[in-house]
Amino acid sequence: MKSVLVLYWSRGGHTARIARRICESVGEGGGRAEMMDINEAVHEGVDWGRYDVVAFGAPVLYGTYHKDVFAFIAQHQAPLEAKPSSFFNVSVVARTPEKATIEGNRYMQKFLQLSPWRPKDLKVIAGKVDYPSWAWYERVMIQLIMKYTHGPTDPRTVIDYTDWDDVRAYGKHLLALA
């Protein structure tokens, strides 16, 4: 049975939900999948030999990724490159079709510039707007992005932009990379 490791960093829990859906989909496809927060991976270690494919996902925060994402990659570049691997990013700008492509999503381009690990397989996933759960200064920042990209600015807005069927298809795709 092919096995997939889904590593992730998540601030608000949405990327964790995506990782979980990916794992469910791998299971539906006849594979085995495990998800692991990179914080856990750093502290508990990863038995890389157990997996045929590795995926790694992180949300975009303030136009980039949390420093722990790059620290993890720098530390584990060799095992990440040793087998088929994929990176997925999660952002609210990816809610529009043109920014949901690898070329059209500047945060994906930024990842490729900053990461020493260059996975051949990449995936852009739309995330969640959740103004009520964010601090006022975070809300203001996202409202600005939204104003600029013609998205919702009402501070009561909670919208999940993730295409969950597409996430499921990505899980199947990962299994096929094995």
Ligand SMILES: Cc1cc2nc3c(=O)[nH]c(=O)nc-3n(C[C@H](O)[C@H](O)[C@H](O)COP(=O)(O)O)c2cc1C
């Ligand atoms: C502090 C903060 C900054 C963010 N910055 C951006 C951004 O620059 N561009 C963008 O498209 N989305 C941005 N987002 C939206 C997140 O990428 C989105 O909410 C994602 O679903 C969060 O995933 P998580 O719950 O796993 O942390 C930001 C969200 C927060 C809370």
